[in-house]
Amino acid sequence: MKVFISADMEGVAGVVHQEHTHRDGREHDRARTLMTEEVNAAVEGALEAGATEILINDSHGTMRNLIPELVHNEADYIIGSPKMLAMMQGIDSSYDAAILLGHHARMGQDGILNHSFSGKVVQNIKVNGVDYGEIGINAAIAGVFGVPAVLVTGCQHAASEVEQLIPSVETAIVKQTVNRYTSRNLTPVKSQALIKQKMIDALNKKDEITPFVIEGPYVVEISYLHAGFADAAEVLPIVEKVDGVTHRFESNDFITAFRYIRSLITLASPV
Numbered sequence: 001m002k003v004f005i006s007a008d009m010e011g012v013a014g015v016v017h018q019e020h021t022h023r024d025g026r027e028h029d030r031a032r033t034l035m036t037e038e039v040n041a042a043v044e045g046a047l048e049a050g051a052t053e054i055l056i057n058d059s060h061g062t063m064r065n066l067i068p069e070l071v072h073n074e075a076d077y078i079i080g081s082p083k084m085l086a087m088m089q090g091i092d093s094s095y096d097a098a099i100l101l102g103h104h105a106r107m108g109q110d111g112i113l114n115h116s117f118s119g120k121v122v123q124n125i126k127v128n129g130v131d132y133g134e135i136g137i138n139a140a141i142a143g144v145f146g147v148p149a150v151l152v153t154g155c156q157h158a159a160s161e162v163e164q165l166i167p168s169v170e171t172a173i174v175k176q177t178v179n180r181y182t183s184r185n186l187t188p189v190k191s192q193a194l195i196k197q198k199m200i201d202a203l204n205k206k207d208e209i210t211p212f213v214i215e216g217p218y219v220v221e222i223s224y225l226h227a228g229f230a231d232a233a234e235v236l237p238i239v240e241k242v243d244g245v246t247h248r249f250e251s252n253d254f255i256t257a258f259r260y261i262r263s264l265i266t267l268a269s270p271v
């Protein structure tokens, strides 16, 4: 059994602020440790459930967060960027299950440190009229390869976001969001124990969880936080302007659509 883990940071217990999540934050190295330890708990659970190959993809910010000397010895890990599939780099149809660890709610919703791919640029992403954040889009990338997203870890709002898309998914709620920058957390020992157990539960029922697929063709609308970002991104020929802050494009292929989404965010991002 091959298991893929996408490891983000905002949904890790004890992480509540840019001081944790940003490269230059004073508590960043502590948050990196907490993230690596939660990943290791997931690896432990996967091994106990029978995994024979585990790949971790570092999917937060710089994508250079996992602390190599602390990473579980039975897993391989990808760090660095850019990566064509970003938070899902490394997944393919040979995997049996995908885990979204340390994930968070989409921009505009309740949920600790909520955002959608770029908190500086993106207000919302719609695919065929439905709003998606990182959880939905990453689960759908796994779905393209026929891989079910079986476990999401993070706050209660991240859990409910995925449950609306994949009712039978397992969730490990390691913290309760109080507001965007405040949460009530499990201690590291308890959050790691919960993640390990939920990983075992999720892999034991993986055959009951269907891959999450967004059916094509795709009409994508991306809204930015202000018109200046739309102005910068409209150089991409595929886009059509919906209003001052919104672009629309169409694609028949989900991975292609995802690549356009990322291209627009990159173009819009201030240098």
Ligand SMILES: [Zn+2]
Pocket: 008, 009, 010, 059, 060, 061
């Ligand atoms: Zn992140």
